[in-house]
Amino acid sequence: xxxxxxxxxxxxxxxxxxxxxxxxxxxxxxxxxxxxxxxxxxxxxxxxxxxxxxxxxxxxxxxxxxxxxxxxxxxxxxxxxxxxxxxxxxxxxxxxxxxxxxxxxxxxxxxxxxxxxxxxxxxxxxxxxxxxxxxxxxxxxxxxxxxxxxxxxxxxxxxxxxxxxxxxxxxxxxxxxxxxxxxxxxxxxxxxxxxxxxxxxxxxxxxxxxxxxxxxxxxxxxxxxxxxxxxxxxxxxxxxxxxxxxxxxxxxxxxxxxxxxxxxxxxxxxxxxxxxxxxxxxxxxxxxxxxxxxxxxxxxxxxxxxxxxxxxxxxxxxxxxxxxxxxxxxxxxxxxxxxxxxxxxxxxxxxxxxxxxxxxxxxxxxxxxxxxxxxxxxxxxxxxxxxxxxxxxxxxxxx
Numbered sequence: 001x002x003x004x005x006x007x008x009x010x011x012x013x014x015x016x017x018x019x020x021x022x023x024x025x026x027x028x029x030x031x032x033x034x035x036x037x038x039x040x041x042x043x044x045x046x047x048x049x050x051x052x053x054x055x056x057x058x059x060x061x062x063x064x065x066x067x068x069x070x071x072x073x074x075x076x077x078x079x080x081x082x083x084x085x086x087x088x089x090x091x092x093x094x095x096x097x098x099x100x101x102x103x104x105x106x107x108x109x110x111x112x113x114x115x116x117x118x119x120x121x122x123x124x125x126x127x128x129x130x131x132x133x134x135x136x137x138x139x140x141x142x143x144x145x146x147x148x149x150x151x152x153x154x155x156x157x158x159x160x161x162x163x164x165x166x167x168x169x170x171x172x173x174x175x176x177x178x179x180x181x182x183x184x185x186x187x188x189x190x191x192x193x194x195x196x197x198x199x200x201x202x203x204x205x206x207x208x209x210x211x212x213x214x215x216x217x218x219x220x221x222x223x224x225x226x227x228x229x230x231x232x233x234x235x236x237x238x239x240x241x242x243x244x245x246x247x248x249x250x251x252x253x254x255x256x257x258x259x260x261x262x263x264x265x266x267x268x269x270x271x272x273x274x275x276x277x278x279x280x281x282x283x284x285x286x287x288x289x290x291x292x293x294x295x296x297x298x299x300x301x302x303x304x305x306x307x308x309x310x311x312x313x314x315x316x317x318x319x320x321x322x323x324x325x326x327x328x329x330x331x332x333x334x335x336x337x338x339x340x341x342x343x344x345x346x347x348x349x350x351x352x353x354x355x356x357x358x359x360x361x362x363x364x365x366x367x368x369x370x371x372x373x374x375x376x377x378x379x380x381x382x383x384x385x386x387x388x389x390x391x392x393x394x395x396x397x398x399x
Contacts, residue, residue, distance in 0.1 A: 003054070003057045003058075004053070004057060004082055004083070004086045004087075007057060007060065007079070008083060008086075008087065015095060016076065016080075016092075016095045016096045016098075016099035016100075017099060019063075019068070019076055019099055019103065020099070020102070020103055020106075022063060022067055022068045022072075023067040023068075024068060024069075025063075025066050025067035025068060025072075027066075030062070030066065030069055031069045031070065031071070034059060034069040034070075034071035034075075035069075035070075035071050037059060037071075037074065038071040038074040038111060041055070041056075041074055041078070042152065042153070043193070045236070046193075046235065046236040046237070046271075047235060047236075048235075049085075049270065049271060052078070053078075053082045053085070053086075056074075056075055056078035056079060056081070056082055057079070057082060059072070059074070059075040060075040060076070060078070060079045063075055063076075068103075070107060070110035070111065071110065071111050072103075073100040073101075073103055073104045073111050073116065074111065076096050076099060076100040076103070077096060077097050077100040077116060077119055077120075079092075079096055080093035080095065080096030080097050080100075080124075081123060081274065083096075084274070085274065088316070090124075090127050090128070090320065093123070093124050093127070094124055094127075094128060097116075097119070097120050097123075097124045098120075100116060101113075101116050101117075101120065104116055112145075112148050112150060112153070114144040114145040114148060114150060114153050114154075114157070115150070117137070117144070118138075118141045118145070118153055118156055118157050118160070121134060121137060121138060121141065121160070122156070122274075122275060122276075123274050123275070126275075126276035126321070126324050127317065127320060127321055127324075128320070128321055129323070130321075130323035130324060131164055131167075131168070131276060131323075131324055132323075132360075132361070135161060135164060135165065135168075138157045138158070138160055138161035138164070139157075139158070139161060141153075141154075141157040142154045142157040142158045142161070145157060151186070151189045151191045151194070152191060152193065152194060154194075155182075155186050155191050155193070155194020155195070155197070155198065156194060156197070158194075158198065159182075159194060159197050159198040159201070160275075161178075162175055162179050162182070162198060162201060163201050163240075163275075163276070163277050165178075166201060166204070166205075166208075166280070167276060167277065167279065167280050167362075168361065168362060169361065169362050169363030169364045169365070169366075169399075172205055172208055172209045173209070175205060176202075176205045176206075179198065179202040179205065180202075182198065183198055183199060183202060186198065193237075196237050197236070197237050197240060200237050200238075200240040200241040200244060201240055201241075201243070201244055201277075203244055204247050207247070207248045207251060207252050208247075208251070208364070235268055235271050236271045238268050238271075239265075239268035239271040239272045239281075240272070240277065242261075242265035242268060242281070243272070243277055243280055243281045243284065245261060246261075246262070246265065246284035246285055246287070246288045247284045249261070249291075250284050250287035250288040250290075251287075254288070254291035255291075255295075257288050257292060258292070259292055259296070259299050259303075261288075262285065262288060262289060262292065262306075265281075265285070266306060269281065273313075276324065278313075279314065279317070279324070279325055279328040280328075282310035282313065282314055282328070282332060283328050283331060283332055283365070285306065285307070285310065286307050286310065286332045286335040286336065287335060287368070289303040289304075289306070289339075290338065290339060293339060300339065304339055307332070307335070307336050307339070308336070310332060311329075311332055311336050314332055314333075315329055315333075318330075322356075323360060326356045326360070327353050327356040327357040327360060327362045327365045327366075327369075328362075328365065330349050330350070330352045330356055330369075331349075331350070331353040331357075331369055333349040333353075334346045334347075334349035334350035334369065334372060337349055338372070343376060346376070347373060347376055350369045350373050350376075351369075351373065353365060353366075353369040354366050354369045354370055354373070357369060363396050363399050364396075366392075366393075366396045367393045367394075367396035367397045368393075370389045370390070370392040370393035370396065371390065371393040373389045374386040374387075374389035374390045374393065377389065
């Protein structure tokens with residue numbers, strides 16, 4: 001953190017365009033060092049974000065003092081990531097991302113372009129613009145990665161496409177078939193890292209389709225999977241997996257959700273924050289927490305503390321990019337109001353969530369919000385009104 005603060009102070013109010021004028025560093029040792037890091041950065045990021053940040057900032061400082069190599073664009077983009085993670089500076093992330101891509105293009109793409117393209121789509125774009133129109137770009141990125149002989153980034157791109165499709169409420173049958181095909185492909189390539197990342201979210205699809213849970217998401221398999229030493233070392237995959245656990249338990253078998261699962265998942269939360277999937281993590285955390293509090297009121301205070309933190313994070317993101325985050329924020333706001341015994345405000349927020357979700361085609365959020373509204377009217381013994389909202393919820397799930 002000290003290095004991040006010092007660099008931020010040093011470069012205060014300075015746009016990333018100055019990087020284009022840095023002198024070239026032709027020292028073969030420095031070039032080899034930067035090439036090694038650019039190749040290993042994705043794996044380092046998945047296992048230790050602290051180590052990733054330290055290495056990024058170290059290389060960024062070398063560029064400032066000794067000039068840039070053909071692979072310095074990784075440290076430029078990474079610097080933006082660190083500034084956003086540490087200080088919430090989305091403008092810095094966007095500025096340095098776009099500058100890194102521009103510099104790489106001017107130099108003839110010495111750093112594989114699919115890597116910067118994917119990184120932009122995965123870490124930066126969702127904070128600034130609607131992700132739905134850019135879904136096909138992830139497929140193009142996947143194909144470009146394969147052309148460059150890069151199955152790792154190809155796996156990342158197709159995995160993110162499936163995740164975003166889930167968040168957006170795309171046709172589950174299409175996602176299921178598409179995911180199965182890519183899982184088979186990744187397995188044939190022996191790309192186990194990307195395979196596990198994709199499967200950590202793919203495994204929730206049968207649950208959402210109304211089928212019995214299978215694979216990693218049966219109640220019996222969850223604890224054994226999380227205890228597997230090699231699996232738990234890949235902290236990013238574990239964070240993705242917990243999102244699926246929250247989603248499956250809150251929707252399919254809420255009575256089996258435990259406080260321990262929620263508490264453990266929080267430990268991996270920071271690894272999700274840069275991704276769009278963080279919105280789903282916060283949403284399904286709130287729904288799962290609500291089920292736990294129903295059966296154990298003593299857990300309300302610590303769970304509500306986390307939900308309040310998520311509420312603030314979603315409010316900030318929804319203010320910046322409502323196309324991606326508004327309906328998530330409104331639904332979490334409604335659940336938060338329910339837990340704070342504010343039924344009138346909860347109803348207001350959930351109605352807004354339905355409207356926003358329908359407008360933006362977030363079908364799952366429309367379905368869940370309608371179901372929660374129906375529960376409110378059942379509690380008021382207004383069953384005819386409740387039936388209307390349940391019908392709307394069922395219609396949304398069928399879509």
